[in-house]
Amino acid sequence: MRTRFAPSPNGPLHLGHAYAALVAHDAARTRGGAFVLRVEDIDGERSRAEFVASAFEDLEWLGLRWDEEAVFQSHRLARYAAAGERLKDMGLLYPCTCTRAEIAAAARASGPDGPVYPGTCRGRGVDGAHAAWRLDVARALALTGPLAWRDEAAGTQVATPEIFGDVVLLRKDLPASYHLAATLDDAADGVTLVTRGMDLFPASHVHRLLQALLELPVPTWLHHPLLLEADGRKLAKRRGSPALADRRAAGEDGSAIADALRAGRLPAGISLSQGLHHRP
Numbered sequence: 001m002r003t004r005f006a007p008s009p010n011g012p013l014h015l016g017h018a019y020a021a022l023v024a025h026d027a028a029r030t031r032g033g034a035f036v037l038r039v040e041d042i043d044g045e046r047s048r049a050e051f052v053a054s055a056f057e058d059l060e061w062l063g064l065r066w067d068e069e070a071v072f073q074s075h076r077l078a079r080y081a082a083a084g085e086r087l088k089d090m091g092l093l094y095p096c097t098c099t100r101a102e103i104a105a106a107a108r109a110s111g112p113d114g115p116v117y118p119g120t121c122r123g124r125g126v127d128g129a130h131a132a133w134r135l136d137v138a139r140a141l142a143l144t145g146p147l148a149w150r151d152e153a154a155g156t157q158v159a160t161p162e163i164f165g166d167v168v169l170l171r172k173d174l175p176a177s178y179h180l181a182a183t184l185d186d187a188a189d190g191v192t193l194v195t196r197g198m199d200l201f202p203a204s205h206v207h208r209l210l211q212a213l214l215e216l217p218v219p220t221w222l223h224h225p226l227l228l229e230a231d232g233r234k235l236a237k238r239r240g241s242p243a244l245a246d247r248r249a250a251g252e253d254g255s256a257i258a259d260a261l262r263a264g265r266l267p268a269g270i271s272l273s274q275g276l277h278h279r280p
C-alpha cells in the first residue's frame with residue numbers, strides 16, 4: 001500500500017499540515033506501505049521554492065521520512081495536458097470564458113466551492129484558445145453510469161460530482177487544475193490510500209469520476225478531521241497559526257510535537273473537527 005502527503009508550497013506549513021502528514025505517514029508505516037511526498041506546485045503565481053525547502057525541513061524535524069524522491073507537479077504538465085486532450089477527444093470538455101463575477105451572478109445553487117457554475121458556455125462554441133475547459137459532468141456520468149467509492153472512516157459513497165457543477169479541468173493559464181492533476185498523480189504515484197482533510201471530501205466525487213473516464217485505478221480514501229481554531233475555522237497562517245518553521249527555529253522538539261498530535265494533545269484553543277458528516 002502507498003500513501004502520500006501533497007502540500008501546496010504557497011505558504012509555510014502549520015500544525016494542520018503536520019497532522020495531515022502524520023496521518024499519511026503513519027498509515028503507511030503501520031501497514032508496511034510506502035509514504036510518498038508530492039509537491040503540488042502548479043499554482044505558478046503562489047508557489048515559491050523557499051516554501052518547498054522549508055516544508056522538507058519541517059517534515060524531517062517532525063521525524064517523518066518519505067520513501068522515494070519527492071515528486072513535483074510542475075514537472076508533469078505534459079501528462080496533464082495529454083489527459084486533457086483525451087477528454088476533449090471524448091467530447092467531454094468545453095471551453096468557458098466566464099469570469100468569477102459572471103458565474104456568481106448567474107449561479108442558481110451553491111456547492112462545496114461556492115456558486116455552482118450553471119453551464120453558461122456549454123454548447124455555445126466559445127473560442128478555446130483563451131478559455132478554461134470544463135467537464136460536462138452530466139455527459140460524463142451518462143458514459144460511466146453510477147459510481148461508488150469508499151472512505152475508510154465514512155464508508156461507501158455514491159459519487160455525486162454534479163454538486164460542483166461542470167468543474168474546470170484545464171485552467172486558462174495552465175493545462176491542469178487541482179482535480180485533474182491530483183487524480184492523475186495519485187494514479188501515477190501508485191497511491192492506494194488517499195488521505196487528506198475532510199474539507200476535500202467532496203472533491204473525491206470528482207476524482208472518482210475522472211478515474212472512471214481515464215481508466216485509472218481506484219484507491220481507497222481516508223478523510224481526516226481538521227485542526228480548528230477556537231472560532232471553529234480551519235487553522236491558517238494568515239489567521240496567525242504559527243508556522244512550523246518558526247517553532248523549529250525557536251528550538252522546539254519536532255518529534256515531541258508529532259507525538260503530541262498522535263496522542264490527540266492539541267495546543268490550547270485548537271480542536272479537531274468532529275464527526276464524519278462532511279457530506280454536502
Ligand code: GLU
Pocket residue numbers: 006007008040182195196197200
Ligand atoms: N495540495 C492540497 C493541499 O495542500 C492537498 C491535496 C490533496 O491531498 O488531495 O490542500
